[in-house]
Amino acid sequence: MYSSPTKAPFCEKEGLRRGAWSPEEDDRLVAYIRRHGHPNWRALPKQAGLLRCGKSCRLRWINYLRPDIKRGNFTADEEDLIVRLHNSLGNRWSAIAAQMPGRTDNEIKNVWHTHLKKRLDDERKLAAAGGGGGRRPQTRKQPKAAKSAAAVKREATPSVSVDTSSGVTCSTVTESSPSSADGDHRRQQQQTQHAAVKEESFSSGGELPAAAAAPTAAADMDESFWSSTEVTGMMAGLGDMDEELAIAGTSSAAAARSDDMEFWLKMLLESGDMRDLAVL
DNA sequence: AAATCCACCAACCGCCGTATG
DNA sequence: GCATACGGCGGTTGGTGGATT
Incomplete structure (x- = not known):
């Protein structure tokens, strides 16, 4: 529902597919x-x-x-981290996801709504009732063996490699927006996200089999995409990619960005907003 | 064995902020 | 400065399949 009639809806529906991806x-x-x-x-x-x-x-x-997505169950540590981050950040899922490499905001949101929220409610009720409050009620089902139709089909299609086992776990938006935890997070996020998106783009390349990562293909990449500092910084760490694309000195930019993240974390910790994260 | 319930999660929707011409 | 395009976020929904009755 756009306020401006001149603005096209996000997705013109004529002729476009919806629902599960094949x-x-x-x-x-x-x-x-x-x-x-x-x-x-x-x-x-x-x-x-x-x-x-x-x-x-x-x-x-x-x-x-995205190739750097960590799939599978959330560990107890991850769940606890979500709870702590949620206490500090509220429903800012992207900011929470920023602290959890490999996890998406959508996934975190789902986990929160499906059982973490319930778990906390139960704990509060127990606490209110004066009970000791076991930390982790066994309410969560075991992970479904069967997946959605789309997921099943996808897994039967090895050409789509979303496996993270290659070890190329690229930092993505997850590292780029700690600043969002402070003040008008969306405004600040927007500024960092443009670069982060490019980095995400690269992460797919990082997962390339050598054949798919042929230099000719790389050369087809958009110039701005490949000139992004994050992208080139990542490029420096990949031996099987075209050396031309790995611009020297850019890995230091990534390091600087990492410093940036630490700066914001420090700020938050010092402000007391995320004091409970100090144990992390 | 069939029906129903419920948990899970992928995907959609609406809105907002920024970029661009 | 304005209008529009675009990317991104958070809330919500709907389909699927396991668990329970």
Whole structure:
């Protein structure tokens, strides 16, 4: 529901697919992003031959296809971290995700709504009732063996590699927005996210099999994409990529960005807003 | 064995802020 | 300065499948 009638809705619905992604669509999206990155989400589906809106493509990539996503159950430590971060940050899922590499805001949000919230409610009730309050009621089901149709289909399609076992766990937006924990987080996030998105783009490249990462493909990448400091910094760490693309000295930029994150964390800790994170 | 309930999670929607012409 | 395009975030929904009755 856009306030301006001149503004097109986020996704024109005529002729565009919705719902679960097919393995073929995943393939197309991954292949396209590997080759070209995602300088323009809106134009991407057309160029990639996908009958999806750009937003849908973006979401699919960010939440599912990105190679550095850590899949599987949340550990007890991760759950506790979510609870602590939520205490400090509230429902700022992207900010919480920023502290949890490999986890997406959507995933964290889901975990929160499905059982962490319930768990806390139970604990509060127990506390109010004067009970000792066991920390982790056994209410959570074991992870489903069966996955959604799309997930099953995807897993049957090895060409779509979302496996993180390669060890190329690139830092993504997760590192770029600690500043959002302070003040008008969205405004600050926006400034960091542009670079972070490019980094995400690269993370797909980082996962490339050597054949898919052919220099010719890399050369097709958008210039701005490859000139991003984060991207080039990451490039420096990858031996099997075209050396031309690994611009010297950019890894220090990544280090500087890491320092930046620590700065903001420190600020928050000192302000007392995230005091309970100090144990981390 | 069938019906129903419920947990999980992928995906959608609406809104907002920034970038751009 | 204004209008529009775009990217991103958080809230919510709907489909799926396991658990329970």
